[in-house]
Amino acid sequence: VCCNLDDKPGYSGVRNPLYENSNTVLLLGDAKETVRQLLENLSETSPATEESSGRDNPQDSKKEHLDSAITALSSAKKIIIIPGYGMALAQAQFKVVELASLLESMGAEVRFAIHPVAGRMPGHMNVLLAEAEVDYDKLCEMDEINSEFSQTDAVLVFGACDVVNPAAMDTKGTPISGMPILTAHDAKNIIVCNFDAKPGYSGVENTLYENPKTIMVLGDAASTAYDLTDALKAQN
Incomplete structure (x- = not known):
């Protein structure tokens, strides 16, 4: 969707072939007015909020998932943490490492699995975890x-989506088809601590979320790490 004043060339004087793409929608005119009209139309087409005492309370659902995650972590002896761009956005690396240290004090072996394209630049996760003073020997590359x-x-998945999406292995014709992933789906329990259940940067729905072994604890990654740490401390 291109919201430009007109379809004339830009400063370079070169005509933009994007305008002729069959997938492109051109909304020409003043950008401020275009955005206003889009917002009005979206508001008019949004489904009305249903009010029913029988509906699930999101807070109750989150607490239930959090409790399930605590149960899985309390008995776990071998844990792998997978960081992603969402951890970086939430600046959650310190809280995640604090959680990792607590799990180690409870007798678990904890390591970090680093996907080479996690984040927005090569080595992004390594930099963040080094900043949080994680021992280098606990950082493991995908092949390892x-x-x-x-x-x-x-x-424990913190803010990673595409790099753990089994669709990369199972589905053809997507932007991530054939991309090597971290095979988190092979673990006994999978705890996803992402902001929401929407697709990642690729736009491909993450089939890991539908795995019966997956526990979805959605919300800000730093807050989730804090909640998990707090609940585990309360048990010990």
Whole structure:
């Protein structure tokens, strides 16, 4: 969707072939007015909010999922944490590492699985975890760690989506088809601590979320890490 004043060339004087793409919708005119009209139309087409005492309370649902995650982590002896761009956005690396340290104090072996394209630049996750003072020998590359997931009691995903999406292996014709992923789906329990259940940067729905072994604890990654840490401390 291009919201430009007109379809004339820009400063370079070169005509933009994007305007002729069959997938492009041109909304020409003043950008402020175009945005106003879009917002009005979206408001008019949004479904009315249903009010019913029988509907599930989102807070109750989150607490239930949090409790399930705590149960899985409390008995886990081998845990792998998968960080992603969402952890970076939430600046959650310190809270995540605090959680990892607590799990280690409870007797679990904890390692971090690093996908080479996680984040917005190569080595992004390594930099963030180094900043949080994670021992280098706990950072594992994809080729090294993938064989370990099947013997892992619990995987914690913090803000990663495409890099753990089984659709990359199972579905053809998507932007991530054929991309090597971290095989989190092989673990006994998968705890996804992402902001929401929407697709990642690729736009491909994450089939990991539908796995019966997956526990979805949605919300801000830093807050989720804090809640998990707080609940585990309360148990010990």
